[in-house]
Amino acid sequence: MAKNYYTIGIDARFYGPVGKGLGRYAQEVIDRLLVLDQTNHYVVFLTKDNFDVFYTDNPRVKKVLADVRWYSWDEQFKMPKIIDNELLDLMHYLHFNVPFLARTPFVVTIHDLILYRYPTVRASTLYPIYYWFKNMAYRLIINMAVRRSRKIIAVSEFTKQDIIKQFNVNPDKVAVTYEGIATFAETTAAQADSQAVLARLTINKPYLLYVGNAYPHKNLEWLINSLADSNLQDINLVLVGREDYFYKRLKELAATKSQPDKFIFPGFVTDKDLKVLYQQALAYVFPSFYEGFGLPPLEAMALGCPVLSARTSSLPEVLGAAALYFDPQDQQSLLAVIDQMLNNEPLRQQMIVLGKARSNVFSWQECAAKTLAIYNKLCARS
Numbered sequence: 001m002a003k004n005y006y007t008i009g010i011d012a013r014f015y016g017p018v019g020k021g022l023g024r025y026a027q028e029v030i031d032r033l034l035v036l037d038q039t040n041h042y043v044v045f046l047t048k049d050n051f052d053v054f055y056t057d058n059p060r061v062k063k064v065l066a067d068v069r070w071y072s073w074d075e076q077f078k079m080p081k082i083i084d085n086e087l088l089d090l091m092h093y094l095h096f097n098v099p100f101l102a103r104t105p106f107v108v109t110i111h112d113l114i115l116y117r118y119p120t121v122r123a124s125t126l127y128p129i130y131y132w133f134k135n136m137a138y139r140l141i142i143n144m145a146v147r148r149s150r151k152i153i154a155v156s157e158f159t160k161q162d163i164i165k166q167f168n169v170n171p172d173k174v175a176v177t178y179e180g181i182a183t184f185a186e187t188t189a190a191q192a193d194s195q196a197v198l199a200r201l202t203i204n205k206p207y208l209l210y211v212g213n214a215y216p217h218k219n220l221e222w223l224i225n226s227l228a229d230s231n232l233q234d235i236n237l238v239l240v241g242r243e244d245y246f247y248k249r250l251k252e253l254a255a256t257k258s259q260p261d262k263f264i265f266p267g268f269v270t271d272k273d274l275k276v277l278y279q280q281a282l283a284y285v286f287p288s289f290y291e292g293f294g295l296p297p298l299e300a301m302a303l304g305c306p307v308l309s310a311r312t313s314s315l316p317e318v319l320g321a322a323a324l325y326f327d328p329q330d331q332q333s334l335l336a337v338i339d340q341m342l343n344n345e346p347l348r349q350q351m352i353v354l355g356k357a358r359s360n361v362f363s364w365q366e367c368a369a370k371t372l373a374i375y376n377k378l379c380a381r382s
Contacts (some may be wrong), residue, residue: 006089006379009043009104011079012069014094016053020213021295022111025155026094028180032368034058040375043086045079048167062086070097071138075377077101089379090150092371096138098145107374109153112292114160115139118217143167150378153177153371155293158314177371178318179293180364181302197276201266201337208235208338209281209305211274212296214239216245219287219310219328221253226331228257232338235262238277239286242268278303283341283348288313288327294318300363301355306348308337322358324351 012030014022034042034056045066046054054063066082068074080101083091091106098108115138146152146167152174154160160174198204208227214220220239227237241247247265254263269277278284283299286309294315297307301322309315310328324340327333341348 005040006375007041007043007087007377008082008379009045009086009088009091010251011091011093011095012044012050012054013047013068014047015044016050018049018053022095023153024295025109025111025179029094029368029371030054031352032365033372034061036365036368037372040379043088044175045082052331056187070095075099081219090375092375093145094296096142096145098141098149100141100144102148105378106148106153107153107378108149108207110142110156110159110163110292111155111157112144112290113142114217114290114292116166117162117290138317149173151175151374152164153374155179156314156317158317159292175370175374177367177374178362179295180362180367181295181298181359194276194280198280199274201238201251201269201273201277203236203238203264205234205236206282206342207238207239207264207280208283208285208308209238209277209300210335211240211277211300213241214244214250216246216264217289219289220250222286222328223285223334224250224254224257224263226334227262228254228259229331230335231260232335235282235338235342236264237262238266240266240269240274240277275303278305281305283308285334285338286315287326287334288312288315289328291315291318297323302359304352304356306341306351306355308334308341318362320358322351323352 004321006314009031012026015026015030016023016303018381041060043062043064044054045064050066051063051065064086066079068078070255075097076099080103083104088104091104093106093108096110098106115135146169152163154163154174154176155178157176160176163169163174164171187318212218253264278300283306284297286307288310290313292314297309297319307319307323309319309323309325311325312328326337
């Protein structure tokens with residue numbers, strides 16, 4: 001006889017700003033799930049850093065402190081005990097880091113296979129021997145998660161096919177739930193004074209915009225070198241991201257160029273300022289070699305910023321005909337699409353219109369609804 005409800009656990013240790021991109025996925029999906037689902041009970045596992053960030057007065061939701069650092073030994077040994085105490089019907093890990101000792105039936109979201117496709121010590125601050133040891137451990141964990149999961153959620157058809165090819169799994173085991181658009185695009189407070197924001201950030205020329213992290217697979221060194229070696233004298237490149245080891249390395253590279261002031265690194269900026277940067281940019285440029293989904297260019301589209309994108313991985317699938325594409329290893333290919341943005345204003349306006357329409361295709365609400373359907377189907381089988 002079927003139960004009236006199921007008890008579902010969600011590993012929400014990434015929830016909110018502490019988890020960056022994964023934190024956004026966790027927050028958007030969880031918040032909507034708990035409104036959509038009027039039947040099941042939930043146990044949400046959080047750390048001390050986001051325990052109070054996640055608020056609910058839903059009587060069917062229990063918060064549990066699981067102050068265990070992700071990618072740690074404690075995650076492997078402590079998390080299973082914490083989870084087992086809750087007597088769950090199903091557990092959802094929102095990232096590949098599933099403990100080896102996990103006993104509760106689970107579904108796992110895999111966002112990409114970057115650790116397989118772009119393993120490089122340049123993507124880490126660790127000594128090479130430690131990096132390769134850690135990379136091997138990650139591979140073992142991902143492989144276990146894929147094999148033992150009841151269902152795998154992929155964030156794009158590209159990622160689904162990547163998982164199928166890498167692990168030789170049954171295609172029916174992998175479901176695609178596309179991500180959505182950041183809420184700040186709609187909810188940011190009153191428009192800031194655009195010129196004041198640009199002046200404060202020392203931007204006084206037309207500029208290309210990049211927003212995101214600076215990991216090597218993002219291909220930003222090539223982007224800086226390509227623009228530095230071009231004859232584009234009156235174009236700035238603004239790279240927005242919290243300063244870390246990788247951004248410091250980019251800044252050092254930019255400082256060696258003949259026009260170092262062409263490259264502007266504002267660091268972290270508020271959503272209010274970021275909205276201005278998107279809306280005033282000549283275009284958003286995304287030279288990444290590999291993306292499981294590619295949320296930043298969609299956010300740019302939602303805010304009326306035309307997109308120049310590498311024709312790689314999931315990006316053509318997600319961006320469709322609403323972006324201009326280039327080869328991320330060919331400077332002339334990049335310069336050709338920049339020239340179109342500079343000298344073909346009707347085309348630029350057309351790309352803005354297409355971009356806004358494309359961004360409306362993707363919805364966090366639909367992502368949450370599909371996730372809930374997966375929960376219910378899996379629980380009904382058990």
